[in-house]
Amino acid sequence: MSETLQATDIATSDADLLTQTAIAVRTAGSALRDRFGEVAPYRTRDELMRALAANDDTALAILRPALTELRPQAGWVEDELDGGALPPGEWWVVDPAEGNVNHLHALPEWAVTATLVRENQPVLTVVHLPLTGETYTALTGAGAYLDGRPLHVSRTTDLGLSIVATSQARPDEDETVVRRVGSAITAMLLDALVVRTSVPATLHLVNVAAGRIDGFWQFAGARADLLPGALLVTEAGGRISDAEGRPWTPQSSSFLAAAPGVHAEAASTLSR
Incomplete structure (x- = not known):
């Protein structure tokens, strides 16, 4: 065959x-x-x-x-x-x-x-x-x-005009991760138009795939709350990486999914 x-x-x-x-x-x-x-x-x-x-x-x-x-x-x-x-x-x-x-x-x-x-x-x-x-x-x-x-991700090209979101990966998160989450939210509040914070991750990611919001990030995380959205966003034309823009794998300590037009800017904000 x-x-x-x-x-x-x-x-x-x-x-x-x-x-x-x-x-x-x-x-x-x-x-x-x-x-x-x-x-x-x-x-x-x-x-x-x-x-x-x-x-x-x-x-x-x-x-x-x-x-x-x-x-x-x-x-x-x-x-x-x-x-x-x-x-x-x-x-x-x-x-x-x-x-x-x-x-x-x-x-x-x-x-x-x-x-x-x-x-x-x-x-x-x-x-x-x-x-x-x-x-x-x-x-x-x-x-x-x-x-x-x-589905297709948004065509937004300006993080300052974007709605972005994040999620708490799990209860009782390590204090280092919690403080990193807080710093990232502050950075995004300064750079993005609106920041949404709620659980679960998957519901933010389906919104990225549908073009309703422009990006989502999370520190830490499990396969079950990231893999479904990762595939949906990728197949909808979005970009997946870790929070600093490097290739993402399930072993990565962070995750970023965004429309191509704002992905690099979002990664730069999260890397500060």
Whole structure:
């Protein structure tokens, strides 16, 4: 079989896989939507962790068997807060309740995501927002889409006219990282038009891919909160790097996704 035919077969297979992945992610999102509405009561850290786990378990009960059936040979990342490189082969990187703490507080900013990683490169991703019904998808080399409509990052060329955003990577972050976050927000407040700060990262990144905001950065971070958006932004024509403009990998200590016209300026601001 020729290399061209093999590549075509893989692309066709991945496109079909993306369709089936989206069905599984939307089904899990529906289950989480049924649990949404009231602020979850908790008085201790243990009670909070149990409430978070209950949401995760609800979505994983749907996602894990469905995605395993689709790709039985693929590994499964157990902890959505894990970072760094993955072992060789294919892996499902899933966040069953991205923005879980928002869900528990009856805030609308949460999603369900699933990304297939092959040899440490994201191949396809699905991000579903159950409260709006929106589904963002991307396939390497085939573009990024919102419910079938192609996405493109903004054409802004001036950071001073840009809306940018950042996110807290995780609770109980290292103090050094926290202080770096604060300094970067201050720098962006001076250089950008508007700075948005909220969790989760993925919802900012879908906005970058859709051209609604012009850039997003984060210090530290996990695969599950950056890989989906990284693929969406790249396929929508954006640029991905670390905060200083160097090539980004899951091992990087920072992340920047931006429209091409403001990427260099944003990296310069974050490097101060």
